[in-house]
Amino acid sequence: EPEVTQTPSHQVTQMGQEVILRCVPISNHLYFYWYRQILGQKVEFLVSFYNNEISEKSEIFDDQFSVERPDGSNFTLKIRSTKLEDSAMYFCASRGRVSSNQPQHFGDGTRLSIL
Amino acid sequence: AQSVAQPEDQVNVAEGNPLTVKCTYSVSGNPYLFWYVQYPNRGLQFLLKYITGDNLVKGSYGFEAEFNKSQTSFHLKKPSALVSDSALYFCAVRDMSVQSDRGSTLGRLYFGRGTQLTVWP
Numbered sequence: 001e002p003e004v005t006q007t008p009s010h011q012v013t014q015m016g017q018e019v020i021l022r023c024v025p026i027s028n029h030l031y032f033y034w035y036r037q038i039l040g041q042k043v044e045f046l047v048s049f050y051n052n053e054i055s056e057k058s059e060i061f062d063d064q065f066s067v068e069r070p071d072g073s074n075f076t077l078k079i080r081s082t083k084l085e086d087s088a089m090y091f092c093a094s095r096g097r098v099s100s101n102q103p104q105h106f107g108d109g110t111r112l113s114i115l
Numbered sequence: 116a117q118s119v120a121q122p123e124d125q126v127n128v129a130e131g132n133p134l135t136v137k138c139t140y141s142v143s144g145n146p147y148l149f150w151y152v153q154y155p156n157r158g159l160q161f162l163l164k165y166i167t168g169d170n171l172v173k174g175s176y177g178f179e180a181e182f183n184k185s186q187t188s189f190h191l192k193k194p195s196a197l198v199s200d201s202a203l204y205f206c207a208v209r210d211m212s213v214q215s216d217r218g219s220t221l222g223r224l225y226f227g228r229g230t231q232l233t234v235w236p
Binding site for chain 1: 147149151156157158159160161164166205207222223224225226227228229
């Protein structure tokens with residue numbers, strides 16, 4: 001069964017540095033998402049992306065965050081200047097085109113640790 | 116606004132016994148409800164969904180969920196628990212309000228806090 005793949009599985013970065021989290025959604029999916037889960041807290045929506053543009057973003061997704069689909073397969077989340085509170089598990093998800101009834105499929109996540 | 120509540124942080128049950136993981140929701144329109152499971156160091160794995168139709172929804176690994184509109188609940192159930200069912204379970208509701216130019220909804224998910232299910236042998 002096709003899967004969403006995320007790299008790296010664990011990223012350690014110094015505060016203030018830029019970080020790029022990478023995702024390869026399921027091929028032929030059209031809708032892409034990023035979520036994050038701070039340790040011990042609920043999974044929170046960051047951003048949705050469709051037709052090469054952001055469709056919706058949460059209050060968490062401020063100017064330090066950006067997303068890009070640089071080619072036909074990758075979907076990236078960039079944090080320009082990381083803060084300690086950005087430490088979390090980041091999940092990428094994608095959904096197919098057929099119907100809005102389809103579930104989102106998640107990757108295994110990237111654990112981001114900011115030092 | 117959409118929201119989901121999972122009132123129990125932990126559920127413990129003996130293997131072979133029935134299990135229930137509770138979820139209540141609040142939505143402004145028709146609810147699209149989902150259950151996901153998370154095993155250690157893995158992502159969220161889709162279990163089942165309720166969109167419309169029968170109130171009892173069957174999903175993967177023998178799980179089912181009962182939609183109750185009057186109680187705004189969507190409890191996850193399994194008649195006979197397995198040790199391998201031990202994991203973190205998330206209930207989620209989809210926001211149907213954001214539309215794309217193709218008329219479909221992008222549907223961000225709102226998650227509950229999760230319930231840790233432990234099945235004892």
